Amino acid sequence: MVFGDITNETTDLVVNTTDFTNFDLNGVCKCILAAAGPEVEEELKTVATLTPGSMIFTQPGRFPCKAILHVCGEKSASRIEKITQLIIMCCETNHYKSVAIPAICAGAGGLQPGLVAGAILRGIKNATTSTHLHMLRDIRIILYKMDVFLAFQEEAMQIFSTAVYCTGALPKTQQQEHQLSASTDLSILNNTPASQHSGFLFLGLSRKSVDDAMAKLKDLYQNQCSTHTFRKEExxxxxQDDVRELMQLIDTQGLHKENDQSGNLSVSGLKDGVTKAVMAFNAVLHGNLRREVRFKEEEDLFTRVVWCIMSHNGLWERLPKTANYNLEKQDIARGIVDAQGVTWTVDLNSMEATNLMVAELRKLKRLENLSDFTMPLYWDSMAPGEKVKVVAVPPSSAEYRALKSEFSKTESKTVMKVGSSQWRHLYLFEKRKRF
Incomplete structure (x- = not known):
């Protein structure tokens, strides 16, 4: 669940919610169509007229995805739940690995956020539990308003035992799963296996010699044993995987475990076994801490710096958080992984990335957001005080070819060069109009 703008998504499939009649209303539909371009809107209107229905695929246009799926929830919770299941199945059928879904009918549709949240989350749960998914790996619910996000959060805690919450606006993708520790099931710690006993037979000439031997053996054993308590907060x-590994180690070392009323766990046994359990536990804690610090660093950097890679259709795509962080820190010895899971080697001097599997070369670009302005992916960086910037459009780009073609329809003169004007104030004005 992502609190952000769906027009910033780079998933394979992006879902648009519309009634297939009023395409100019404020909301998700208008924003997606504005980002995709007029060709997509015309295609949608044409298909909607010829083949009326509740789900229509179109080309992505300028939107950095593989396709756009337009759906109509018909202001019905049961219909939204069914459509959500169909969306998941469409992803699997068309080999899409990721999908971005808005709060269908929660905006212009007028349904209560809680009603929409329950319908969408039930649809996802039914689809993912009834069928084993081979392709789809990332389902992102994009929520633009805080009250809608909170409604989804509340429903998710009831429907799912675990949930992931993000504040960024782009895929987390394959680099890491950030789980809430509160969802970890610690009941496994209470499962005590049958005790393993060892029997000793003492033979002696007198009761005293037998008792002395037993006492000496107990002392020797106790000197080789120790106890350690893991606190509940630790x-x-x-x-969940950490808990299973810890319990497996405890059982392998033949340690005895005991839980107290406060939720603390005590393990006791031979010193070597207890020491191994403590060292393994501390290693997990340190590893989790390092991952948490890295996760926060990636999140913070992701809001300030934007690394992009040119797609096969000539559009800029934003790279995931881990790749974004590695590029910024120049930690690229092992390459970077894009939103589709493809690994690229990087040359920062030429700002190019290469896919060695298919010998494909792509351009890279770095943008730095300003304190009061988020750079669109297709812009070039601007200085903090810079209001307008003219950028030359490369003759090899798809944008150059499209503009030249349109110009040639009404003018016979030769095109010498094409420039793009980046007006911050005009961009913000147009974006505010869409919302």
């Missing part, structure tokens, strides 16, 4: 920071 256990709460573990993820």
């Amino acid at each position: 256990l709460d920071s573990l993820m």
Whole structure:
């Protein structure tokens, strides 16, 4: 669940919500069509007229995705739930690995956010539990308004045992799954296996010699044993896999475990086994801490710096958070991974990335957001005080070819060069009009 703008998404499939009649109303539909371009809007209107229905695929246009799926929720919770299931199935059928879904009918549709949240989340749960998904790996619900986001959060905690919440506006993708530690099931710690006993037979000439031997053996054993207590707050920071690995180690080392009423876990046994359990536990805690610090650093950088890669159709695509962080820190020895899971080697001097598997070369670009302005992906960087910037459009780009073609329809003169004007105030004015 992402609190952000769906026009910033780079998933394989982007879902648009519309009634297939009023395309100019404020909301998700108008924003997506504005980002995709007039060709997509014309295609949508044509298809909607010829083949009326509740789901229509169109080309992405300028939108950095593989396709746009336009759906109509018909202001019905049951219909929204069914459509959500169909969206998941469409992704699987068309081999899409990621999808961005808005709050269908929660904006211009007028339905209550809680009603929409329950319908969409039930649809996702039914679709993902009834069928084993081979392709789809990333389902992103994009929520632009805070009250809608909070409604989805509340519903998610009831419908799903675990949930992921993001404040950024782009895919987390394949680099890491940030789970809430509160969702970890610690009940496994209470499962105590049958105790393993060892029997000793003492034989002696007198009762005293037998008792002395037993006492000496107990002392020797106790000297080789120790006990360690893991506090509940430490256990709460573990993820589910961490808990399983810890319990497996405890059982392998033949340690005895005991839970107290406060939720603390005590393990006891031979010193070597207890030491191994403590070292493994501390390693997990340190690893989780490092991941948490790295996650926060990536999140912070993602709001300020934007690294992009040129797509096959000539549009700029934003790279995921991990790739964004590695490029900024010049940690590129092992390459970077884009939103589609493709690995690229990088040459920062030429600002180019290469896919060695297919010998494909792509351009890279770095944008730095200003304190009061977020750079569109297709712009070049601007200085803090710079209001207008004219950027030359490369003759090899799709934008240059499209503009030259349109110019030639009404003018016979030769095109010498094409420039793009970046007007900050005009861009903000147009964006405010859309909302």
